Every structure is written in structure tokens, then in C-alpha cells.
Amino acid sequence: MIQIQDLIKAYNKEIVLNIPELNIEKGEIFGLVGNNGAGKTTMFNLVLDLITASKGQVISKGINVRESEDWKDFTGAFIDETFLIGYLTAEEYFGFIAGLRKMSKTETADFIAGFADFFNGEITGKKKFIRDFSKGNQKKVGIVAALMGKPEVIVLDEPFANLDPSSQYKLRKLIKDFAAQNGSTFLISDHTLENIADVSTRLIILEKGKIVRDVLKTETTLQEIEAFFRPVVESDLF
Amino acid sequence: MNPNLFSLAWRETTRSAYWGKSLATNIGLGFLAVYFAVSFLLLGLAIPEILTKKFSEAEAVSKLNSILLAYFAIDLIMRQLLQKLPTVSFKPLLLQNIRRPKIANYLMVRSILNFFNLLPFFLLLPVTISLVGHVHSGLATTSWFLAIFFLVFSNHFLAIYLKWRFNEAEYGFFILLAGLAGLFAINHFGIVDLSGGLGKLLDLILIYPSLTIALIILPVLIYFLNVRFLLSRMFVNLVSEKQKAEKVSDYSWLNNLGETGRFIALDLRLIWRNKRPRSTAMMTLIMFLYGFMIYRDQPGKELPEFVFIMGGIILVGMFSISYGQFFPAWHSNYFSMLMCQRLKMKQFLLSFYMLVTVVSVACYFITLPYALMHTKVIYTHLAMLLYNLGINIPIIFFIGLYSKKRLDLNGSSVMNYQGVGASQWLGGLPLMIGPIGLFYLFQLGFGTVGGYIGLGLMGLIGILFHSVIIDHFAKLYLKKKHELIKNYKNS
Numbered sequence: 001m002i003q004i005q006d007l008i009k010a011y012n013k014e015i016v017l018n019i020p021e022l023n024i025e026k027g028e029i030f031g032l033v034g035n036n037g038a039g040k041t042t043m044f045n046l047v048l049d050l051i052t053a054s055k056g057q058v059i060s061k062g063i064n065v066r067e068s069e070d071w072k073d074f075t076g077a078f079i080d081e082t083f084l085i086g087y088l089t090a091e092e093y094f095g096f097i098a099g100l101r102k103m104s105k106t107e108t109a110d111f112i113a114g115f116a117d118f119f120n121g122e123i124t125g126k127k128k129f130i131r132d133f134s135k136g137n138q139k140k141v142g143i144v145a146a147l148m149g150k151p152e153v154i155v156l157d158e159p160f161a162n163l164d165p166s167s168q169y170k171l172r173k174l175i176k177d178f179a180a181q182n183g184s185t186f187l188i189s190d191h192t193l194e195n196i197a198d199v200s201t202r203l204i205i206l207e208k209g210k211i212v213r214d215v216l217k218t219e220t221t222l223q224e225i226e227a228f229f230r231p232v233v234e235s236d237l238f
Numbered sequence: 239m240n241p242n243l244f245s246l247a248w249r250e251t252t253r254s255a256y257w258g259k260s261l262a263t264n265i266g267l268g269f270l271a272v273y274f275a276v277s278f279l280l281l282g283l284a285i286p287e288i289l290t291k292k293f294s295e296a297e298a299v300s301k302l303n304s305i306l307l308a309y310f311a312i313d314l315i316m317r318q319l320l321q322k323l324p325t326v327s328f329k330p331l332l333l334q335n336i337r338r339p340k341i342a343n344y345l346m347v348r349s350i351l352n353f354f355n356l357l358p359f360f361l362l363l364p365v366t367i368s369l370v371g372h373v374h375s376g377l378a379t380t381s382w383f384l385a386i387f388f389l390v391f392s393n394h395f396l397a398i399y400l401k402w403r404f405n406e407a408e409y410g411f412f413i414l415l416a417g418l419a420g421l422f423a424i425n426h427f428g429i430v431d432l433s434g435g436l437g438k439l440l441d442l443i444l445i446y447p448s449l450t451i452a453l454i455i456l457p458v459l460i461y462f463l464n465v466r467f468l469l470s471r472m473f474v475n476l477v478s479e480k481q482k483a484e485k486v487s488d489y490s491w492l493n494n495l496g497e498t499g500r501f502i503a504l505d506l507r508l509i510w511r512n513k514r515p516r517s518t519a520m521m522t523l524i525m526f527l528y529g530f531m532i533y534r535d536q537p538g539k540e541l542p543e544f545v546f547i548m549g550g551i552i553l554v555g556m557f558s559i560s561y562g563q564f565f566p567a568w569h570s571n572y573f574s575m576l577m578c579q580r581l582k583m584k585q586f587l588l589s590f591y592m593l594v595t596v597v598s599v600a601c602y603f604i605t606l607p608y609a610l611m612h613t614k615v616i617y618t619h620l621a622m623l624l625y626n627l628g629i630n631i632p633i634i635f636f637i638g639l640y641s642k643k644r645l646d647l648n649g650s651s652v653m654n655y656q657g658v659g660a661s662q663w664l665g666g667l668p669l670m671i672g673p674i675g676l677f678y679l680f681q682l683g684f685g686t687v688g689g690y691i692g693l694g695l696m697g698l699i700g701i702l703f704h705s706v707i708i709d710h711f712a713k714l715y716l717k718k719k720h721e722l723i724k725n726y727k728n729s
Contacts, residue, residue: 050574052720069716072580083575085504087511087647099500100579129511 628700
């Protein structure tokens, strides 16, 4: 689905991302973990053509994202709150995105109704602008908007951050179900290893811009990545 | 004061992506500053001569005293429109070991460093030396000067206080205008002689110089009024304040217009629900009255043609200029989201074009009654309407390609004073000067009416080719999108 070839992003000769090759298969829930500054958001921004690569390219379903805009037809994304239009209500925002994604009014209403449990009665039906929402509720709006139109590729940067514990569980299930039903490919990053290990079918660890682990998920994946990130404590050595 | 706070402010300015790239703005502002300083100086040198022609020197001083109130009133309005408020992003400071009063005092002290506080003295100094100093003793002159000095700073602090207030409730400015108009009427029809009152007070100071000391109370009082206001606002906005339901108006009928309608609906919501674009739109309404000012007949004198061009461009095109000069930065907060959507850049530009067209045509008809003052307004405004839509809007698109600064729409209105200074007016200057220059060029060849026809024709050509032009800019915008995203992130 997505091929990354020879991709390098450098700021003033400091390389922040260097991926010689990476293929993400259709239907994969691709989990990206890494410490701060590892290059996760940079990679997502490159996939979405929001920043330019210093070298190399991202091919999404055969389309070089730098050269054509057609990838937008099958891609949904939520990177951060700058993806939201603060002065709209949640419904208006969904309506705006629905219009861009050529969804009819009833389609939109049905689609949004499907997330009632996730929204927990706090998003829709409120005469409140998105800018006045809490961080967690803003995130929910952004995530659902990214899923609108059932895109084939969905990019979510730290979707679990700022969500309350029950919403985190709901989101895990939501992503897995959505992928199973629609065959969408997800690109997800997060810092909570448990969440990411649960939803992903494939996991990648980035460190200082390089891929250091690339594994398909098994029973022991969580332990493995936890071991990777856990600092070496002296007592472990004895 | 606190050197840390000053260096913080300095870094905030110099490290934004906007800094240094707005050279044209700075040159423009510098030019205006020099222009006003020189004008005031010349006026200051001329006033003594003008007044002593009619009056004796002693009378001239008290005549001057009696008109000072009008000066301060105009000064107050100008400050409202042009003076910049000092700002500090206070949120990160709140948790530090800095007392709130310190932040408030810092803001007030920084506000003093403003051109508007320097400007009056260009006028005042020559008058003091060559007029007041001539007839009065050194002590009297000094105390008179100090009295004016205190009044200037009272006006400064008052202006800032009002500006802070109006920032929370923008209709305040209209109340101020109405209030001043009311005071003017009271004064003008002799109900209460306000300006004479101030004049008498100043006359008195010349006789009893020690009275000046009493006047110092005024700026100090208003200063503390400001500090008190700031202290009451220096909190992170509490949620409870925002719990009230927003008035949500429905623009869904616009969706019938298809994709363009959807963006126009977005634009309308943007204008209506955010303070800054709303005041921009309000300014368009005030500007309708501008015609009474410039189209007023001077007895025995024909109005020069550039007045009609200025009038046309301001009355018909004010909205497109003031709203357009920040295109596409109005959408900067969520620009990267738009760039991830399957939206056609062309649609995005076209919807702006349509919105401005509709508003401009409406403005043309609203301002048509000025034809009762000058019949030619019918065609001068029409020429400017066409020129505005055909030529100025493409120029706006071009300027927009280089937009650098993210506009802060989301921030609450408290402490959000972005773009309330003189520079926001400056961007529109080329859009107004351009047609004036072109007109005189056409006039050379084809006469006065030919000049208007020339402008109108240029505009008409631009309008006929608007689709091609917008296509072209859509491509350019797509090419520049990474740069725009980067700039909006860093500013």
C-alpha cells in the first residue's frame, strides 16, 4: 500500500529521519513507537506531503505523494489539533469534512451515529465550538473526522494521548473493527506501549530517525518492546 | 523594570518566522512615522505665526489652550485605530516566581515606549519655546509644558485602557465614537463649554504654576486603573465562563451552492465567530461613512480626481482589501488539515473570490446614494468596483502567496491583540495607490472620463479572465504549500 524509498529528512545537515526502505501492506495496522525526537511525526508528515523530503520518496498506492494529489482521495489523517477548525461545532466540522469527502447528509449522520459510544455524549448535540472542547474531546473529533469516507489509508499521530482510560480501550477496539470491516491500512504512533501493541499488526521502533526493530505482532511483542525501552537498571545486572 | 521580561519580549519578536521578512511593512511604518513627525514639527512651527496674526501673543496662548481638548479627542481616536498594545504571553509566567503586579507593571511601562507618545512633542516643543515662552516666565512655561505632558500620558493610558476594554467588547469603539460625538455636540452648541473649561484650567496654570502638581494625579490614576484591569484578567480562562451555549447560526443553505458554497459558509462562520475578522468586517461598515468626509464640497473648489478613486476603492473595496490582505492566513490555524483533504485549491481561491465579489457589489449599491453629492460617483465607483475585482484581487492572491504569519483565531480575546496596530492598515496601501497612479497615466492619454474607462476596462479584462487567473494561482499555491505550512508553524 505504502512504499517508502530512500527517504531522508534533514534539517541543516542533521538527519532526523532516514528510512532506506519500508513497505506497508494493505490492511496492516502499522504501529510506530519511539522516544521523543525519533522521527515519528516527521515520517507521518512526509507521508501526507506536509513537509518536503530531503531525499527519496513516499509512494502511496502507486502515487508519489510529492507529484500528484490523488492520494488525498483515499487518505484520512489526524496529526494534531491544528487539523481542527476551532470556530466550528463538532457537527459543522464533520459536515465540512463530509462535503470534501463527498458524503451525503444521511450517510454522514449514520456514520457519526456509529461513534456514539466513543463520544460518550460529549461531542455531538452541543452548542459549543471545538476550540472550547477539552483536549481529549478535540482528539475524538479529529480521529472520527479522519475516518470519514472510509479511506484506505488512515494516519493517526498519538491518537491515544489525552484520552481517558475507557476511551483508550474503546479506541483500540474501534481501530481494530474499522480495519477489519473496511480493510483500511492504519499508520499509528503512540507512547503507550500497551495500546500500540494491542492494536497493531506490525510494530516498528524508530530511534534517532532509523528503524531499529520491525516485527509482526506475536504474543510476546509487548514484552519485547517494553524490554527495549526500559532503562537498564543496575539491579538487573546482578 | 524587569530585564528578564524585556529580553523575553525581544526574543519572542526576533525568533518568529515573521521577523525580518516583513521589511516592506517596517519601511512603510518608518516612512509614516517620519512623515507624521515632520508634519507635526512644521505645524508646531506654524501655529505661533498663524495665531499671532489674529491675536496678541497672550491671547494666542489662551486661544491655543482652548482648542487643546479637540486635539486630545482626535488623539484618542487615532490611538484606538493605530496604537499597538503591549503584549506578553503571560501563561508560562504565571507559574514562575514573578508576582502578577510585576507583569502588569511591565506591560504598562512597555506601553509607554510608543511613537504616539513621542509625536505630540514635535508639535509641543516649538510652540512652547516660540509662543508660550515668549509671553510667560520660565516657571510658568515649564509648568504649562508639564501639564500638557501629563495630559498626553493620561490620554495614552486612557487609550490603552479603552483598547483593552474594547478588545473584549468591540462595540465599545462605537460607543466611544458616539460619546465623543455627543460631547462635541454639547460643546459645539454651547450647552457646556468643555474645551473652554480645559483652556481656562491651562490659563490658570500659567498664572499659578504650582497647580500642575494636581494634574499629575490624572495619569497616575488611569495607570492604576489599567493595572487593576490587567490583574483581574491575568488568569487562564476558566471553563465555567465558556459553558454558555454559543449562538450557532445556520449557513447550510449555502451548501446548495456546491463546493464553493461550502467554503463561503466557512468564511462567513470565520468572520462571524472570531473577533479579529469580525472587527475587520465591522470596519467596512464604518468606512461607509468615510464618503461624507471626502466627498464634502469645498466651496469654490473642484474635488481632485484622486479623491474619487480613493473614495471608490475604500467605499467599494474596503472589505476585499482589509479581509483580503490576510488571505489565506485566516485559515492558517488548520491549513495543514486543508492540505490533506481532497479539496481543490481552485475551489478554495474561487470561494474567496465569490465572497468578495458579492460583498463588493453590495457595497457599490449601498454607497450609490453618494451620487446625490456628486453624480459622477455612479461611474467612478463602478470603475473602481471593476478594477477591484479584476486587478486588486489577483494582487491579493499574489501577496497571499508570501503570507508568513499565523493569525491567532483560537486564542481567547483576552491578551490576544494581534494585528491591532498600524501595520494592519499598511498592507492595503499598494492596492489603493496603484489605481491612482494608473488613473493619472490614462488621463494623460484619454482625458478624465477616459481615465475611469481605462481603469474599468482593466478590471473587466481581469474579471473575464478570472478563471484562468485563479487556475494559475491555484498551481502556485500548491507549489508553495510546504513553505506556507512551515511559516504558519513557526510564527
